[in-house]
Amino acid sequence: MASKIRLDRFLSESGYGTRKEVKQMIKKGIVEVNSVSAKDPSFKVDPEKDSVTVEGEDVFHTDEFYIMLNKPEGYITSTKDRELTVMELICDIPRFENLFPVGRLDKDTTGLLLITNDGELAHRLTHPKWKVPKVYIATVKGKLSEKEIEKLEKGINLGDFVTKPAKVKVITEEETTSEVEIEIKEGKYHQVKRMFEKVGHPVIKLRRTSFGPLKLGNLPEGEYRFLTDKEIEKLKRATGLLP
Template sequence: MELAPVHPGDRAPVEDEEGRQGERLQKVLARAGVGSRRVVEDMIDEGRIAVDGKTVLVQGMRVDPRTVQISVDGSRIEIRNDRVTYAMNKPYGVITAMSDDRGRATVGDMVGDLAKGLVHVGRLDQDTEGLLLLTTDGELAHRLAHPSYEVSKTYMAQVSGSVPRDLGKRLRHGVELEDGPVRVDSFQLMDTHAGQSVVELVLHEGRKHIVRRLLAEVGLPVTRLVRTAVGPVQLARMRTGVIRRLSRAEVGALQELVGL
């Protein structure tokens, strides 16, 4: 679908505290790391940049970075500097909390004073490892964790026993648990050896211990569980305990996923 061009008169101007009408688009995108101002100007000439869903075809446009949505080559770019989002590879045994009055190791201990107002997005069980998102953006955290937005999570599970041939079909159809049915979006057997199997599941459920309870229900108790993705964000090769700041493109993809 072709996007309509934006012209300077298409929207009401936004003035900053000195009376200037916003910031030049080139400056905003250069600060966001998209490229130098000259590179951004070339991208505008090529029709690769969109503001609020409309392709920008003129140079010198001013925007309010607090409110606009900017996309480059169709991918949303996070341009605000007052919000940060991180990915952590949470180790086994660490609880998902910013503090704990019982003296247990927490996610909060690991992040320290990395960013003021940082909160974890949802939870991982103490004995579950892998990808945990943390952000200073409260609305993003709320939407990513809320069931109504159906954000997919990918898990790699090591289980005891052999995987039946028809298990993927059964899990996609749905399994009844004590608190209601659960279905996976996808299921794949990754490996099997010496009475142990490794399986990958994608689901958008957020109920407590849902993956462990689901696999136990079908006769495959979990011996190790790692979350490898949340929506478009991948754990990839992050080492245990490592924290990295998400790129602006990754944050933009998360925002787009939950309608921000």
């Protein structure tokens, strides 16, 4: 028999936003439990028995977690480390210790990080076979020439491997720096930094803005949200888990 949980937690775990966001939804009166309006975020529901709707749409609770984190600088992408890890930022999630990051972002890299307990999806998202694209915004030293952009786009020899073709777009140029969007389909160690270093433009800042069909959007740095059902479906389609 499932134990009852708070309504705000139920909605947050079901992908309807952060605990703060779902509390606002509940107080607006758009959430019903068993066809009765529920305006108290602490109201207890039984995930197996109670019917919960948001604006008339059924909500389905699951034991599988899919979380998007906007990783800030200074955190290690690991479940355990002597230094601060990204898990510190999601420690209010029930059973968070069973979750793990998909792939990695360097300590000084920010942006979209997917955290889940779905091992099969995580494996496919990081496996070269599925060629899941990742988009980064890099602030680099200097200005890229057309020839340097062409090298990055065709694939560049980093010594231990040759990168696959990338998509590169210069967003802005200043006197001594440039902001560049780059899309890659691998996830090798320090890959983006090494690519720009190879063409003579060391990375100053790096932020991931998308991972496959997932977009970071306006999620504040250091905060997380649960993925929606549609986002999960898109991820599974992108990796062949759904037709």
